Amino acid sequence: IDNTPPDVSNIQITPSYSSDGTIYISGTSNISASVSDLGSGIAECEYTLDGGTNWMSVTYSDGTCMVVNVDTSSATSINIKATDNVGNIGYGEPIGVTPDTQPPSTSDDAPAEWKRGDIIVTLSCDDDSGSGCRETYYQICDENCENCEDEQTGTSVTLSCGENSVCKYKIKYYSIDNVGNTEIAHCTSNIIKIDNKPPLTTDNSDTDWHS
Secondary structure (H helix, E strand, O other): OOOOOOEEEEEEEEEEEEEOOEEEEEEEEEEEEEEEOOOOOEEEEEEEOEOOOOOEEEEEEOOEEEEEEEEOOOOOEEEEEEEEOOOOEEEOOOEEOEEOOOOOEEEEOOOOOOEOOOEEEEEEEEOOOOOOEEEEEEEEEOOOOOOOOOOEEOOEEEEOOOOOOEEEEEEEEEEEEOOOOEOOOEEOOOOEEEEOOOOOOOOOOOOOOOO
């Protein structure tokens, strides 16, 4: 006789990010749980995205229930349940979630006017009410935003120009939030212009004597 429901534990949602008691997930998630049954064995697993109103089938294998690439853009509460071979049902602990489906937005303070010496451009990432900015990536490019250098991470970009030189740059950049939403890369609107070349002054004097 088996009257004991399966044990469902360690529910994992990836990607996910927890901040101030809120669990953010992306619009597409992988969901899994550890499942065991000491009696008749596991017959099936199911998952819910809405707190148990609707249940859908999950793959079970070797003690794990898993479903991948699930549309979780409207999920509210995720859980997994397992049914053993005589109909006992065990439930995991439900996880309240907040989907974040929007990429962050990054801006810059690149100057429009000519400058002398090194210029530091600050990149500012904003993820509004989402999971928050994880990382900002940038490349230093020519004035047409082409021929870019290798990609780097950070929000402070230092641009230099050699002595007696004039240089023009643009910066290509984008950010990723904490659940993997990725902004489309874009370039500074302004061309960053550095003038380290002094002017050249000439005169029209000659070597003749004049009265």
